[in-house]
Amino acid sequence: MQTTEQTPQHHHDASRAAARRQQILNAAAQCFREHGFHGASIALISKTASMSPGHIYHYFENKEAIIAAIVAQDLESLLTLTAELRAACNVRAALIERAAEGVFDQLDQAGAALKLEIVAEAARNPHIAQIVREADATCRRELAITIGEIRRSTGHDDTPAAVGEMVEVLASLFEGLLLRTIRNPGLDRTRVAQRIQIAINDLLDQPG
Amino acid sequence: MQTTEQTPQHHHDASRAAARRQQILNAAAQCFREHGFHGASIALISKTASMSPGHIYHYFENKEAIIAAIVAQDLESLLTLTAELRAACNVRAALIERAAEGVFDQLDQAGAALKLEIVAEAARNPHIAQIVREADATCRRELAITIGEIRRSTGHDDTPAAVGEMVEVLASLFEGLLLRTIRNPGLDRTRVAQRIQIAINDLLDQPG
DNA sequence: TAACATAGAATGAGCGTTCGATCTAGAATA
DNA sequence: TATTCTAGATCGAACGCTCATTCTATGTTA
Numbered sequence: 001m002q003t004t005e006q007t008p009q010h011h012h013d014a015s016r017a018a019a020r021r022q023q024i025l026n027a028a029a030q031c032f033r034e035h036g037f038h039g040a041s042i043a044l045i046s047k048t049a050s051m052s053p054g055h056i057y058h059y060f061e062n063k064e065a066i067i068a069a070i071v072a073q074d075l076e077s078l079l080t081l082t083a084e085l086r087a088a089c090n091v092r093a094a095l096i097e098r099a100a101e102g103v104f105d106q107l108d109q110a111g112a113a114l115k116l117e118i119v120a121e122a123a124r125n126p127h128i129a130q131i132v133r134e135a136d137a138t139c140r141r142e143l144a145i146t147i148g149e150i151r152r153s154t155g156h157d158d159t160p161a162a163v164g165e166m167v168e169v170l171a172s173l174f175e176g177l178l179l180r181t182i183r184n185p186g187l188d189r190t191r192v193a194q195r196i197q198i199a200i201n202d203l204l205d206q207p208g
Numbered sequence: 209m210q211t212t213e214q215t216p217q218h219h220h221d222a223s224r225a226a227a228r229r230q231q232i233l234n235a236a237a238q239c240f241r242e243h244g245f246h247g248a249s250i251a252l253i254s255k256t257a258s259m260s261p262g263h264i265y266h267y268f269e270n271k272e273a274i275i276a277a278i279v280a281q282d283l284e285s286l287l288t289l290t291a292e293l294r295a296a297c298n299v300r301a302a303l304i305e306r307a308a309e310g311v312f313d314q315l316d317q318a319g320a321a322l323k324l325e326i327v328a329e330a331a332r333n334p335h336i337a338q339i340v341r342e343a344d345a346t347c348r349r350e351l352a353i354t355i356g357e358i359r360r361s362t363g364h365d366d367t368p369a370a371v372g373e374m375v376e377v378l379a380s381l382f383e384g385l386l387l388r389t390i391r392n393p394g395l396d397r398t399r400v401a402q403r404i405q406i407a408i409n410d411l412l413d414q415p416g
Numbered sequence: 417t418a419a420c421a422t423a424g425a426a427t428g429a430g431c432g433t434t435c436g437a438t439c440t441a442g443a444a445t446a
Numbered sequence: 447t448a449t450t451c452t453a454g455a456t457c458g459a460a461c462g463c464t465c466a467t468t469c470t471a472t473g474t475t476a
């Protein structure tokens with residue numbers, strides 16, 4: 001679809017529709033965080049979004065489409081973050097410094113609740129699993145390039161598989177924080193972030 | 209209630225009831241894994257357990273009680289594992305060797321699905337959160353003792369807080385695997401386990 | 417007026433839970 | 447031993463409710 005040049009601006013234009021769509025997604029994200037994908041009803045989402053239940057179906061085919069959109073939106077932020085990391089610069093210090101911010105992001109309770117909900121859903125819903133796995137593969141690819149370059153610059157000559165394993169360990173270290181912040185909300189964020197930085201530093205020095 | 213000495217063995221005895229209860233829990237665990245806590249209906253659970261829906265309510269007050277029992281049962285296995293680890297012996301090598309088994313356990317997809325479901329539920333259900341957090345506190349306490357002893361034996365003199373942070377990092381590393389096995393089911397289990405062993409080894413040498 | 421935005425009631429399915437009826441097997445009695 | 451009694455085990459229909467979704471009617475604006 002190509003956009004017409006002078007943007008005709010009907011009452012019913014595309015930007016208003018997009019805003020309405022986002023309004024639904026924001027409400028849905030909040031409801032899903034508080035009640036889970038299956039615990040949040042369309043009635044509740046519509047109420048939170050201040051519109052009628054029926055109207056939601058003008059923007060989404062069904063509830064699963066809303067879930068898929070939320071999942072895609074959440075993963076997209078992850079993808080841009082990984083891309084940023086990669087674009088910034090490939091030095092070790094930059095990765096490790098960025099990691100501290102990443103730790104704080106992961107430790108946000110509301111965000112963690114939604115991310116956990118997504119992966120739990122992926123474990124049983126093949127459609128969601130596909131979305132999640134494609135995004136994860138992209139992240140891993142990016143991270144592998146970054147880590148590969150860091151390793152090469154410190155004299156290591158790793159196989160792609162070896163780099164892939166390090167990516168897994170790094171990812172595990174980060175994603176585990178989503179569970180930690182639920183299981184132990186009182187943990188010392190700053191101190192844990194520091195220790196994770198050290199752990200990442202050590203990880204980058206593992207034998208090939 | 210004191211047990212009568214010669215075990216009267218009525219038709220309706222306690223062991224049969226316990227077996228029936230466990231039969232329900234097994235069915236429920238399977239259903240929860242496949243459909244989530246809120247996606248699995250009592251009708252489905254009763255069918256899986258080969259009994260009538262109404263009969264389930266002779267053993268559990270309501271659905272939430274079933275969920276709580278599943279959660280408690282799952283966490284109990286975690287607690288005994290931590291206790292075993294602690295009882296075995298407090299040398300570094302034992303911890304690291306045990307870790308490899310732990311990694312494989314965490315990478316089991318069916319088990320991971322249920323554990324993720326539990327933490328996701330804990331993020332929104334205060335009752336479940338309490339159960340999960342109490343179990344986690346116990347695990348952390350045990351792990352802190354073990355790690356504290358290892359550290360002391362290698363000449364470090366850590367504050368309890370420092371040990372607590374190391375426990376957090378260790379836990380994060382492990383629990384992250386629950387997400388990794390869903391997001392990237394194709395990962396090389398053996399190789400990742402080896403790299404995690406190295407990471408734990410490095411963690412135990414972190415500065416105080 | 418034409419075309420879309422929006423509301424809200426209606427629909428049928430499925431939910432968790434309750435409840436009375438039936439079954440079953442040991443206890444009691446004869 | 448044969449019969450009746452009893453109480454828990456078990457069933458499955460029924461209840462009230464909420465769900466996701468659809469439909470029809472009414473606003474709104476270019």
